[in-house]
Amino acid sequence: EVRDRLAKLTETRNYPMFVAEKAAKYLIDDVWGNMGDSVAAKERLVILGAGWGAAAVLKGIDTNRYDVTVISPRNYFLFTPMLAGSAVGTVNVRSITQPIRDFNANANYLEAAAKEINPEKQIIKCTGLTVQDNSEIDEFEVPYDRLIVSVGARVNTFGIKGVEEYCSYLKQVDHARKIRRKIVSLFERANLPGTPEEEIEKLLSFAIIGAGPTGVEFAGELRDYVEEEGPKYYPHLLKHVRIKLIEATPVVLRPFDKTLQDAAVEALTIKPSGNSAHLFSEEIAELVVNKKVMEVSQDFIKLEDGRDIPYGLAVWAGGIGPLEITLDLIARIGGRQVINQNVARGKLAVDPWHRVIDAKGKIFAIGDCAANQGGPLPATAQVAAQQGEFLAHILNVGNHTIGFENGVQLPPKKVLGQTQLADSIAALSTGEDEYLAPFQYLDLGVLAYTGRFSALAQLQMAPTEAGRVKAKGKVGFGLWRSIYLIKQTSLRNQMLVFLDWCKARMFGRDITLID
Ligand code: FAD
Numbered sequence: 286e287v288r289d290r291l292a293k294l295t296e297t298r299n300y301p302m303f304v305a306e307k308a309a310k311y312l313i314d315d316v317w318g319n320m321g322d323s324v325a326a327k328e329r330l331v332i333l334g335a336g337w338g339a340a341a342v343l344k345g346i347d348t349n350r351y352d353v354t355v356i357s358p359r360n361y362f363l364f365t366p367m368l369a370g371s372a373v374g375t376v377n378v379r380s381i382t383q384p385i386r387d388f389n390a391n392a393n394y395l396e397a398a399a400k401e402i403n404p405e406k407q408i409i410k411c412t413g414l415t416v417q418d419n420s421e422i423d424e425f426e427v428p429y430d431r432l433i434v435s436v437g438a439r440v441n442t443f444g445i446k447g448v449e450e451y452c453s454y455l456k457q458v459d460h461a462r463k464i465r466r467k468i469v470s471l472f473e474r475a476n477l478p479g480t481p482e483e484e485i486e487k488l489l490s491f492a493i494i495g496a497g498p499t500g501v502e503f504a505g506e507l508r509d510y511v512e513e514e515g516p517k518y519y520p521h522l523l524k525h526v527r528i529k530l531i532e533a534t535p536v537v538l539r540p541f542d543k544t545l546q547d548a549a550v551e552a553l554t555i556k557p558s559g560n561s562a563h564l565f566s567e568e569i570a571e572l573v574v575n576k577k578v579m580e581v582s583q584d585f586i587k588l589e590d591g592r593d594i595p596y597g598l599a600v601w602a603g604g605i606g607p608l609e610i611t612l613d614l615i616a617r618i619g620g621r622q623v624i625n626q627n628v629a630r631g632k633l634a635v636d637p638w639h640r641v642i643d644a645k646g647k648i649f650a651i652g653d654c655a656a657n658q659g660g661p662l663p664a665t666a667q668v669a670a671q672q673g674e675f676l677a678h679i680l681n682v683g684n685h686t687i688g689f690e691n692g693v694q695l696p697p698k699k700v701l702g703q704t705q706l707a708d709s710i711a712a713l714s715t716g717e718d719e720y721l722a723p724f725q726y727l728d729l730g731v732l733a734y735t736g737r738f739s740a741l742a743q744l745q746m747a748p749t750e751a752g753r754v755k756a757k758g759k760v761g762f763g764l765w766r767s768i769y770l771i772k773q774t775s776l777r778n779q780m781l782v783f784l785d786w787c788k789a790r791m792f793g794r795d796i797t798l799i800d
Pocket residue numbers: 333334335336337338339356357358359365366367368369397398399400435436437438455456457498499608610651652653654664665666667668669732
């Protein structure tokens with residue numbers, strides 16, 4: 286057919302027949318042949334989520350090889366380590382978010398939540414939010430050849446009565462926005478004439494439950510807000526302000542070394558100083574450790590020792606748990622997924638190549654929703670991003686490298702040594718019949734802001750005790766700020782964050798109730 290049409294072309298345009306023949310051959314063999322091959326070979330890769338894991342896959346994935354679709358209820362990536370700062374207005378939430386489409390212009394994005402994954406039919410049932418107020422909901426199905434589950438986790442309240450009803454969370458942009466508004470309105474309410482002193486004390490009592498990195502950083506940011514903005518706007522109210530950081534175990538900042546944990550306690554409980562010190566009570570911030578929260582009511586937080594703590598704002602930073610979609614998939618896959626749950630605890634059990642166990646090599650899981658059978662890893666952005674980067678490379682190189690045969694996973698034929706992440710990625714270029722080195726987490730260290738321009742930095746320069754560099758105070762703060770500025774996902778975000786810091790320093794934080 287092509288030849289006939291080209292013959293006609295030669296008649297009308299006077300090309301010699303041999304040119305037409307050559308063109309036809311080229312068309313059939315090369316153009317059509319290659320196109321046919323690449324269309325047929327282009328697998329439908331669906332990524333659930335737009336967080337740390339998903340963004341890393343998107344950055345690395347080869348869209349010539351995969352037809353990529355991202356499904357997530359939010360169309361942006363969020364730089365979670367700076368969410369605590371945005372909850373008091375040190376940085377704007379817009380400065381720490383980025384459209385997920387920016388991470389890969391060739392990927393398709395669907396604003397929807399996955400509701401059900403059918404591993405047999407390889408179909409995801411989704412709910413799309415067609416209008417912003419979520420009132421109109423469309424259901425649709427998306428088929429996949431390969432699926433990456435990177436949905437993260439939900440806040441875990443451990444079933445403690447009243448937490449869901451009365452506590453604020455700090456996990457999403459909306460949470461940070463709500464907290465900021467609540468802080469401002471608590472001060473405004475406390476300022477109304479005729480408010481009894483007891484009520485003012487309750488309104489200006491801030492409780493943060495959970496002294497992990499999120500709780501500690503928020504406590505530090507909140508104290509900065511009170512100490513820096515309070516003297517300008519509400520000097521007469523400051524003596525009533527109390528910030529309580531409550532922790533069920535004896536340990537604060539679990540991922541840190543003991544010396545840095547002690548430094549955190551010292552930094553958090555430091556007494557007010559400087560020109561405005563006289564406006565505050567001595568004990569603005571208090572650390573309550575080794576005390577479990579038993580219940581939260583409308584007015585009080587009940588501790589296990591019987592103490593009732595009144596609060597105006599309670600922020601729950603107590604831990605994470607599995608999302609419905611993850612639990613549902615575990616139950617559907619069954620087999621070792623269910624047996625493994627003692628170890629995996631509500632996460633999808635994956636092998637060291639992030640293949641979901643018993644899912645026939647069709648489903649992968651990374652980040653907070655995955656539990657690596659090679660050993661438990663912390664639920665951090667660092668882990669999720671490294672896993673995403675690794676997975677993109679695996680998928681780009683081809684399935685044979687991780688032992689697939691007709692969609693069925695094989696045990697690794699050859700493991701290329703216990704290497705670090707960089708080496709295992711380099712190992713991808715090895716021969717076709719060798720299997721890939723497993724994922725190795727490269728711990729780069731941890732950082733936490735503790736307020737008053739001081740932070741803790743524990744950097745892992747080499748995987749030994751001697752390779753651990755520790756810093757606190759102003760040095761830690763310098764490292765914290767520089768590393769987080771460099772780690773922003775775009776130049777735009779780097780500039781916005783930098784300008785936000787300058788703006789907060791020069792003009793203070795915004796205390797209006799707009800947005
Ligand atoms: P996430 O980044 O949580 O992304 C999950 C994505 O899945 C989201 O886009 C979500 O909308 C989407 N999703 C949810 N349900 C569905 C569904 N049903 N269908 C489709 N999509 C869905 N880690 C560090 O390493 N350092 C830090 O300093 C640090 N600080 C933190 C501070 C805060 C306040 C918080 C909350 C976390 C912090 N973390 C930090 C932890 C880190 O953010 C997480 O470990 C990381 O986000 C996990 O990445 P993820 O890709 O698994 O999930």
